[in-house]
Amino acid sequence: MTTVSLMTPTPQFANDLADVVRIFWGNAAFLVNETGGGVTVRHTESAQNGLRACRMEMTGGYAGAMENVRPVSDDPLLEKRYHKRQIKQALYGVMKQVTGENPPWGSLTGIRPTRLVYEAMSRGLSLAEAEKEVGEIFDVRADKARLLSEIVEVQSSLPPPGRRDVDLYVGIPFCVSRCAYCSFLSGEVGRGKQLPPYVDALETEMAGVMHLIAEKGLRPRAFYMGGGTPTSLTAAMLGRVLTAARPFLDRAAEVTVEAGRPDTIDADKLRVIRDHGAGRISINPQTAHDETLALIGRKHTVAQTEEAYALARKMGFSHINMDLIAGLPGENLEMFLKTLAWSRALAPESLTVHTLSIKRSSLLHLWEAELPDGTMVSRMVDEGRREAQARGMRPYYLYRQKHMAGNLENVGYALPGRACLYNVDMMEETGNVLAVGAGAISKRVNPLIGRIERAPNVSEIGHYIQRADEMLERKRALWSFDAF
Numbered sequence: 001m002t003t004v005s006l007m008t009p010t011p012q013f014a015n016d017l018a019d020v021v022r023i024f025w026g027n028a029a030f031l032v033n034e035t036g037g038g039v040t041v042r043h044t045e046s047a048q049n050g051l052r053a054c055r056m057e058m059t060g061g062y063a064g065a066m067e068n069v070r071p072v073s074d075d076p077l078l079e080k081r082y083h084k085r086q087i088k089q090a091l092y093g094v095m096k097q098v099t100g101e102n103p104p105w106g107s108l109t110g111i112r113p114t115r116l117v118y119e120a121m122s123r124g125l126s127l128a129e130a131e132k133e134v135g136e137i138f139d140v141r142a143d144k145a146r147l148l149s150e151i152v153e154v155q156s157s158l159p160p161p162g163r164r165d166v167d168l169y170v171g172i173p174f175c176v177s178r179c180a181y182c183s184f185l186s187g188e189v190g191r192g193k194q195l196p197p198y199v200d201a202l203e204t205e206m207a208g209v210m211h212l213i214a215e216k217g218l219r220p221r222a223f224y225m226g227g228g229t230p231t232s233l234t235a236a237m238l239g240r241v242l243t244a245a246r247p248f249l250d251r252a253a254e255v256t257v258e259a260g261r262p263d264t265i266d267a268d269k270l271r272v273i274r275d276h277g278a279g280r281i282s283i284n285p286q287t288a289h290d291e292t293l294a295l296i297g298r299k300h301t302v303a304q305t306e307e308a309y310a311l312a313r314k315m316g317f318s319h320i321n322m323d324l325i326a327g328l329p330g331e332n333l334e335m336f337l338k339t340l341a342w343s344r345a346l347a348p349e350s351l352t353v354h355t356l357s358i359k360r361s362s363l364l365h366l367w368e369a370e371l372p373d374g375t376m377v378s379r380m381v382d383e384g385r386r387e388a389q390a391r392g393m394r395p396y397y398l399y400r401q402k403h404m405a406g407n408l409e410n411v412g413y414a415l416p417g418r419a420c421l422y423n424v425d426m427m428e429e430t431g432n433v434l435a436v437g438a439g440a441i442s443k444r445v446n447p448l449i450g451r452i453e454r455a456p457n458v459s460e461i462g463h464y465i466q467r468a469d470e471m472l473e474r475k476r477a478l479w480s481f482d483a484f
């Protein structure tokens with residue numbers, strides 16, 4: 001592992017600079033303003049005559065230097081943003097020199113690159129101009145910049161959330177086993193002892209939320225039940241939770257329930273989900289290879305996925321989302337192509353192509369697994385995009401994570417008219433969310449101060465069960481100011 005000594009007059013940006021180095025050297029370690037690293041990056045800067053100059057120089061096994069100059073902004077907030085961007089780009093230039101690599105997303109390290117396109121458009125640029133600007137400023141590859149503008153185009157065709165609109169999220173943090181790549185806080189169902197009190201707590205919190213919605217005159221927009229695996233609950237439990245949400249479901253424009261793991265699906269559960277108005281479910285195979293499923297701890301088979309799709313279709317579900325992962329342990333391009341071809345026959349209406357990331361809280365990290373070759377995963381992701389396009393789907397949301405293979409992205413594709421409003425609201429953070437369940441985070445777009453305020457629920461399941469009333473109070477406080 002490379003250790004980098006970062007000598008900088010702006011240690012407040014040390015994490016941002018470390019992120020830039022990790023685009024190229026994924027597992028690099030950092031010493032900030034301390035000598036002793038195998039590689040040293042010296043950052044110096046000066047400001048005069050309204051201009052700020054920044055220089056980065058790398059020594060110690062690698063030699064490279066980059067300097068850039070820009071006008072200082074009068075707006076302190078903008079100045080901070082441009083300053084950070086300037087030093088990141090100088091270091092990015094050095095890293096390109098010393099490695100000879102051209103990362104697909106250039107110097108971008110944030111998780112939502114579409115924001116940059118929206119920001120450029122808010123300054124009066126057309127979509128094409130915004131795409132070009134993002135590509136040029138951040139050195140984003142042309143196909144990725146094009147992907148961003150396609151997504152913004154699809155999102156712009158969707159109804160935007162109004163000030164009174166609210167999404168409702170229900171979190172079920174239980175799974176039948178833990179996937180090796182998972183970093184979510186989800187408990188294993190085990191003997192199911194926690195499920196009944198958890199559902200009791202959800203009912204309590206949900207009743208309060210329904211009251212809050214009525215009291216504040218909020219308009220239901222999208223409902224999303226996720227996790228974890230909601231279908232870890234029994235059919236009766238699912239029915240209780242969905243019944244508690246009924247006043248919302250009856251008025252919502254979209255209702256999604258993640259069925260997630262094919263081994264948790266049966267006709268009774270699907271019937272309950274369907275009869276409560278869910279038009280969209282997710283059944284996620286991740287791969288079409290049983291040996292990979294065994295390796296990553298998903299205790300189901302490819303055949304079970306096929307059966308779950310057949311059952312859901314038979315029961316009338318006309319929108320099924322499918323998640324796939326590019327770069328799973330032991331998989332090569334040929335295997336991923338086989339997964340894509342196999343998924344064609346199941347004909348999901350929307351398809352999310354994830355790139356494997358190894359988060360610190362995952363089993364893969366614990367096992368010291370390494371990320372697969374970035375070039376191979378990049379081809380997988382490109383093939384996923386080609387496949388989605390061939391099926392008539394368009395990309396409609398995208399996000400990036402740290403520690404992703406090849407520094408790539410996760411993209412949601414959907415057939416025309418099938419883009420999920422909730423996913424877009426979450427990714428672009430444009431709408432209000434009331435969220436119930438352990439670890440769920442409610443958000444309110446506060447038009448008075450122009451930013452998002454949050455009310456998180458406690459994450460630990462036992463604490464949540466004890467404190468559901470308090471979680472409700474947090475939401476009431478979030479909605480206590482009168483913004484309308």
Ligand code: SF4
Pocket residue numbers: 174175177178179181182183184186227228229260261
């Ligand atoms: S099904 Fe989803 S939430 Fe559950 S362990 Fe696997 S990745 Fe994590």
